[in-house]
Amino acid sequence: MRNTKLFMILMSLLPWLSVPLLNAKTFKRFLPSVLFMCLYVASEGYLAQKKKWWWFPLSVKPNVVGELPLIFGPFFVGSFWILKYTYGKFNLYLLINIVIDSIFTYFTLNFFKKIGYVSLVRLTKFQLSLLFLVKSVLMYGFQVMYEKYFYQDTYEN
Numbered sequence: 001m002r003n004t005k006l007f008m009i010l011m012s013l014l015p016w017l018s019v020p021l022l023n024a025k026t027f028k029r030f031l032p033s034v035l036f037m038c039l040y041v042a043s044e045g046y047l048a049q050k051k052k053w054w055w056f057p058l059s060v061k062p063n064v065v066g067e068l069p070l071i072f073g074p075f076f077v078g079s080f081w082i083l084k085y086t087y088g089k090f091n092l093y094l095l096i097n098i099v100i101d102s103i104f105t106y107f108t109l110n111f112f113k114k115i116g117y118v119s120l121v122r123l124t125k126f127q128l129s130l131l132f133l134v135k136s137v138l139m140y141g142f143q144v145m146y147e148k149y150f151y152q153d154t155y156e157n
Contacts (some may be wrong), residue, residue: 004058004115012069015077026084029151033143034079037135041071044131053123057116066118083143093140101132 019027045065048054056066078100086093105125113119120128 001011006118007115008058008066008069008117012073015074018081019077022080022084027080029147030080030083030087030143032146032150033083035074036142037079037139038071038076039137040074040138042068044123044135045071048123052121052127054118054120056118079139083139087143090140094136097136098133099137101129105129105132 003069041064045067049056049065058066082093082096082100105128109118109120109125109128123131
Protein backbone atom coordinates (compact mmCIF):
# COMPACT_ATOMS: atom_id res chain seq x y z
CA MET A 1 0.00 0.00 0.00
CA ARG A 2 2.80 2.43 0.79
CA ASN A 3 4.24 2.09 -2.72
CA THR A 4 0.79 2.63 -4.22
CA LYS A 5 0.39 5.91 -2.33
CA LEU A 6 3.84 7.02 -3.53
CA PHE A 7 2.80 6.02 -7.05
CA MET A 8 -0.36 8.14 -6.72
CA ILE A 9 1.71 11.15 -5.66
CA LEU A 10 4.18 10.72 -8.51
CA MET A 11 1.35 10.16 -11.00
CA SER A 12 -0.18 13.46 -9.89
CA LEU A 13 3.00 15.52 -9.95
CA LEU A 14 5.20 14.22 -12.77
CA PRO A 15 2.96 15.33 -15.67
CA TRP A 16 3.14 18.89 -14.32
CA LEU A 17 6.85 18.97 -15.16
CA SER A 18 5.85 19.34 -18.82
CA VAL A 19 3.51 22.31 -18.26
CA PRO A 20 6.31 24.93 -18.52
CA LEU A 21 6.87 23.63 -22.07
CA LEU A 22 3.37 24.82 -23.01
CA ASN A 23 3.30 28.47 -23.88
CA ALA A 24 1.02 30.77 -21.89
CA LYS A 25 -1.24 31.36 -24.90
CA THR A 26 -1.91 27.62 -25.27
CA PHE A 27 -2.56 27.28 -21.56
CA LYS A 28 -5.00 30.21 -21.57
CA ARG A 29 -6.72 29.02 -24.73
CA PHE A 30 -7.48 25.49 -23.55
CA LEU A 31 -7.81 25.97 -19.77
CA PRO A 32 -11.62 26.39 -19.73
CA SER A 33 -12.17 23.13 -21.66
CA VAL A 34 -9.68 21.22 -19.57
CA LEU A 35 -11.17 22.51 -16.31
CA PHE A 36 -14.68 21.74 -17.53
CA MET A 37 -13.69 18.16 -18.33
CA CYS A 38 -11.83 17.70 -15.05
CA LEU A 39 -14.91 18.81 -13.12
CA TYR A 40 -17.09 16.59 -15.30
CA VAL A 41 -14.81 13.58 -14.76
CA ALA A 42 -14.66 14.21 -11.00
CA SER A 43 -18.47 14.37 -10.90
CA GLU A 44 -18.63 11.21 -12.96
CA GLY A 45 -16.33 9.59 -10.38
CA TYR A 46 -18.85 10.24 -7.62
CA LEU A 47 -21.62 8.73 -9.75
CA ALA A 48 -19.41 5.78 -10.67
CA GLN A 49 -18.67 5.18 -7.00
CA LYS A 50 -22.38 5.07 -6.18
CA LYS A 51 -23.21 2.88 -9.20
CA LYS A 52 -20.12 0.71 -8.55
CA TRP A 53 -18.79 1.08 -12.09
CA TRP A 54 -15.25 0.95 -10.75
CA TRP A 55 -13.58 0.77 -7.39
CA PHE A 56 -10.62 2.67 -5.97
CA PRO A 57 -9.62 0.86 -2.76
CA LEU A 58 -7.42 3.80 -1.78
CA SER A 59 -8.64 7.33 -1.38
CA VAL A 60 -6.69 10.54 -1.22
CA LYS A 61 -8.70 11.57 1.84
CA PRO A 62 -12.03 10.37 3.22
CA ASN A 63 -14.89 11.41 0.91
CA VAL A 64 -12.46 12.27 -1.91
CA VAL A 65 -12.53 9.97 -4.92
CA GLY A 66 -9.36 7.97 -5.48
CA GLU A 67 -9.21 8.97 -9.10
CA LEU A 68 -8.26 12.58 -8.35
CA PRO A 69 -4.53 11.84 -8.90
CA LEU A 70 -5.44 10.59 -12.39
CA ILE A 71 -7.72 13.53 -13.10
CA PHE A 72 -5.48 16.38 -11.96
CA GLY A 73 -2.27 14.69 -13.08
CA PRO A 74 -2.09 12.91 -16.44
CA PHE A 75 -5.64 13.73 -17.58
CA PHE A 76 -5.36 17.47 -16.88
CA VAL A 77 -1.92 17.94 -18.38
CA GLY A 78 -2.43 15.42 -21.19
CA SER A 79 -5.58 17.22 -22.31
CA PHE A 80 -3.57 20.40 -22.92
CA TRP A 81 -1.02 18.55 -25.04
CA ILE A 82 -3.64 16.70 -27.07
CA LEU A 83 -5.63 19.87 -27.71
CA LYS A 84 -2.49 21.84 -28.55
CA TYR A 85 -1.43 19.45 -31.32
CA THR A 86 -4.79 18.26 -32.63
CA TYR A 87 -7.34 21.04 -32.16
CA GLY A 88 -8.76 22.05 -35.53
CA LYS A 89 -8.11 18.53 -36.87
CA PHE A 90 -11.03 16.58 -35.39
CA ASN A 91 -10.19 13.25 -37.05
CA LEU A 92 -6.64 13.37 -35.68
CA TYR A 93 -7.96 14.45 -32.27
CA LEU A 94 -10.37 11.52 -32.21
CA LEU A 95 -7.72 9.04 -33.37
CA ILE A 96 -5.19 10.20 -30.75
CA ASN A 97 -7.83 10.00 -28.02
CA ILE A 98 -8.93 6.52 -29.09
CA VAL A 99 -5.31 5.30 -29.07
CA ILE A 100 -4.47 6.83 -25.67
CA ASP A 101 -7.76 5.76 -24.11
CA SER A 102 -7.32 2.22 -25.47
CA ILE A 103 -3.81 1.99 -24.05
CA PHE A 104 -5.18 3.12 -20.70
CA THR A 105 -8.19 0.79 -20.80
CA TYR A 106 -6.53 -2.36 -22.09
CA PHE A 107 -3.02 -2.10 -20.61
CA THR A 108 -2.63 0.54 -17.90
CA LEU A 109 -5.82 -0.51 -16.12
CA ASN A 110 -4.39 -4.04 -15.74
CA PHE A 111 -1.28 -2.57 -14.10
CA PHE A 112 -3.41 -0.39 -11.81
CA LYS A 113 -5.44 -3.42 -10.78
CA LYS A 114 -2.27 -5.37 -10.06
CA ILE A 115 -0.92 -2.68 -7.73
CA GLY A 116 -4.30 -2.25 -6.04
CA TYR A 117 -5.13 1.21 -7.33
CA VAL A 118 -8.37 0.58 -9.26
CA SER A 119 -10.50 -2.15 -10.75
CA LEU A 120 -13.63 -2.21 -12.86
CA VAL A 121 -16.70 -3.63 -11.14
CA ARG A 122 -19.91 -3.20 -13.15
CA LEU A 123 -18.37 -1.66 -16.23
CA THR A 124 -16.63 -3.63 -18.96
CA LYS A 125 -13.50 -2.37 -20.66
CA PHE A 126 -15.49 -1.80 -23.83
CA GLN A 127 -18.06 0.30 -21.95
CA LEU A 128 -15.22 2.28 -20.37
CA SER A 129 -13.80 2.89 -23.85
CA LEU A 130 -17.16 4.21 -25.03
CA LEU A 131 -17.35 6.47 -21.97
CA PHE A 132 -13.89 7.85 -22.80
CA LEU A 133 -14.96 8.43 -26.40
CA VAL A 134 -18.02 10.40 -25.31
CA LYS A 135 -15.89 12.53 -22.98
CA SER A 136 -13.38 13.21 -25.76
CA VAL A 137 -16.10 14.45 -28.09
CA LEU A 138 -17.64 16.49 -25.26
CA MET A 139 -14.33 18.23 -24.52
CA TYR A 140 -13.74 19.02 -28.18
CA GLY A 141 -17.30 20.35 -28.53
CA PHE A 142 -16.85 22.49 -25.43
CA GLN A 143 -13.66 23.96 -26.91
CA VAL A 144 -15.40 24.72 -30.22
CA MET A 145 -18.23 26.51 -28.41
CA TYR A 146 -15.82 28.34 -26.11
CA GLU A 147 -13.82 29.65 -29.05
CA LYS A 148 -16.93 30.59 -30.98
CA TYR A 149 -18.51 32.63 -28.20
CA PHE A 150 -15.82 33.65 -25.70
CA TYR A 151 -12.21 33.38 -26.86
CA GLN A 152 -11.37 36.49 -28.90
CA ASP A 153 -7.62 36.05 -29.41
CA THR A 154 -6.29 35.13 -32.84
CA TYR A 155 -3.79 32.31 -32.98
CA GLU A 156 -2.12 29.85 -35.26
CA ASN A 157 -2.03 26.07 -34.90
